[in-house]
Amino acid sequence: MKKLVIILVSTIFCSCGDDFLDNPPNIGLTPDKLTDLASAQALLYGAYTQIRPFVSQSALYSAGMMRDVLNRNRGEYDNFYGHEISTNMTSWQYTSGFTALGTVNKIFADDLANTAATDAEKAAILADAHFLRALIYFDLNNYWGDPITGYTVPLLELPLSIDDRVSCATTSELSSFIETEIEAARFHFQEASSGISNYYAATALAARIYFFHEKYDSAYARANEVITSGQYALESDVTDVFTAPGNSNEIIFKIMFNSVDGSGVSPSARIFEAYQASPTVGFYSMNTNGVAAEMIMDEDDARYTGLYSSDDNYVYVEKYTTDQMHYQYIRLAEMHLTRAEANIIVNSSVNQQDVDDINALRNRAKPSSALTSIPTKDQALNMLFEDRTKELAFELGDHFLNTKRLKFGIIRTEDEGDGFKTYSEWIELLLYPFPTNEVDIHGLTRSGN
Template identity: 30%
Template sequence: MKKTFIAISIMLAVGLTACNNRLDLQPQQSIDAQTALVTAQDVESAIIGAYGDLGNGALYGTNLNLLPELLGAENYITWRGTFAGYRQVAQRSIQNTNTEAERTWLRAYAAINTVNNVLESLDKVANATLKKTLEGEAKFIRGILYFELVRLYALQWGATANNSQPGVPLVLRATITSEQAAQTAARNTVAQVYTQVINDLTQASTLLPNDNGARADKYSALAFLARVYLQQNDYAKALTAANQVIQSGMFRLNPSVTAAFRNRNTAESIFEIQQNDQNNAGTSNDGLTTFYASLPVNGVNIGRGDVQVNTPFVNQYDPADARRTELLYIGYKGVNRYYTGKWADFGANIPVIRLAEMLLIRAEANLRLGSTVGATPAADLNAVRQRAGLAPIASPTVEDVLRERQFELAFEGLRIHDLRRTRQSTGTYAWNDPKLVLPIPKREVDANSLLVQNPGY
């Protein structure tokens, strides 16, 4: 009898093919997880492998940035590429066989399975400090991935009174045999998924060291907690988490708006995906630079120029704004078409969360709560504005902060999530429109009778 692997995948690699059929679902390599993690070195290698998964094009290497941007594309960006999966997302004509929705789901659950295996193998690690750090890293990775999954594959927090709308399946044990992989699981509620995300990230923040090199540390977990609480409109907790990151003194704004995207692990970066010219998300059919860049460099064109920045959005920037003059440009593809300069080097690291975002979260939360924890909203907002060469705003409003988020964090994967949490529409689509939610992959629903599909698919 043929076994169908549902929800979780034990595969280590996913084959990529042509533009309109890029997902090859045949596992290229698999492992017996029971025998793979037998030493402390094996456990740490598994964690390193999970970080590698985070940088894959299905996750932060491309899709956890690009899909949220395309879902909120109106008056912002235009997709001009040939990849059918992305075109469906941009046009809200997504099919339940959409390759991008499918590969993101599979890769996320593969990485979650890896860290679940780590958590169940920590007894192999004798060094108490290392054991604590590896547990923190595993819970950090699991927490951020469930956060990304529930935001993409479920209705926004607050869409129902008690957040009982279907979220995603919570799988909290390792799948190490084909029999386990063939077991079915229902979708947990959005409330249950958020509870798990917060538990994982909170525990990670207590387990991880203040500084863990290029890997996740205490402040990476706290920064993601600030994002999670903000997505829930829990401003008091978002404020506390963001303030802890800022007050740590571990981070500072870079002097220029381009520095975080031209240099590795800058003082502003709280967590970023480590890449180089030999090991990156892709240079032709995947990767942020592949899709966002349209750069003519020394007679060679870099990037496909698939994501065009719409002129009306460009014109919203103050003409003196350095983010306008230094991070937006006319590309080689088309006449007078703008592109973002944030993703312009195939081998560059990918900043996932930065201090500028923490300052804007603290400013917004303080404004909504009528407080001045850590600093005044004006001080935090103007730190970001003045870095961009703009005049300060003496008495900012929440709308000022939200506008600054659009300018500062554009093209970093937050677009649809900000629109949803602030209950704004994108074009004719309301914040809670099911068309702004990705489908559960058809192959998963077909294999699992407990897995309920999202409306419209």
């Protein structure tokens, strides 16, 4: 019996092997499994998911900096409204942008050339990957790029490992990269079997990029190509553009939302949450004393009467009446405005096509304001600044980017007094700081590395 017990005890002590400690996760994937076409496609879908907060943050933050909005009850957004840009909020945008870039760059790090897929399938992958890189870097450069010193965010073309160290790129280097990327996207979309985005979305984004890079001939060419393609049409009623879920044929590229994606991840969720027409929830309403309001609040303009509402205290922006909708990233109206302005600048004069572009939007919003004659260049450019602000207000930060492009002044904060501060006064002040950790780890500085 004792022997039996001793054998039993010995057996029990020695019965368990190291394999008892092998418990790989049943959920999620490890990097070594991301080797096929489906994985590359999934990475792209993942990146599109990751840019949802990135784009909506741009829109909200810039509206605050322009003081086009009143912030009712979100102290953290006062950073922008009060022109005290801290890393608390901007770090989120930096992180979400680079997170999406990291996902896209994983595709470039993998051996796509040797992946089992047709050339058209590979082209589709590359097209979306280049498109996303152009989109993300364009916005990063807009907010972190320092036009005075000429330095901007680091340029990463491959995933960054935790031990890698990088330095700031120059704004010219990054601008060039963005343009190369968007052209690469256009090239591959032409060869692609299909894509998440498409050729015209890339072309429209190219028009926007060139426009804000002040390469007006290219901006004109790309905008013109989109307009003349016949693929898209302006809505006759501007409010139809914003009818949920956002399938208007005026929209060239949208960041998608599908209810099965999960609540709380809608690309328009954050914007809707901010602007919703309620005095108790939501936190942004239009600053009736702001620059944009002065142009927008026109009772004869459908862009105001149809897309804004008010109560005794506030004027609400109602472009996003629900969070259950796509985020309209580029629409045809912008292409008309871009084509017109680019053409006027390139030609240094105004022609009938430019007037037609302006009138295309004025006729549907306020026919009485349609041009009946060809204005002077300066008149036309002033009109376009106003029309652009009215048309695209609170959508993607266009008012801020256009003000920056034109080096206009920005309304002062209460602490600074009345009037406007000049471009030279605000350009460095409103530059987004690098996250503290990035400075600590990489020693990032825009004053030259």
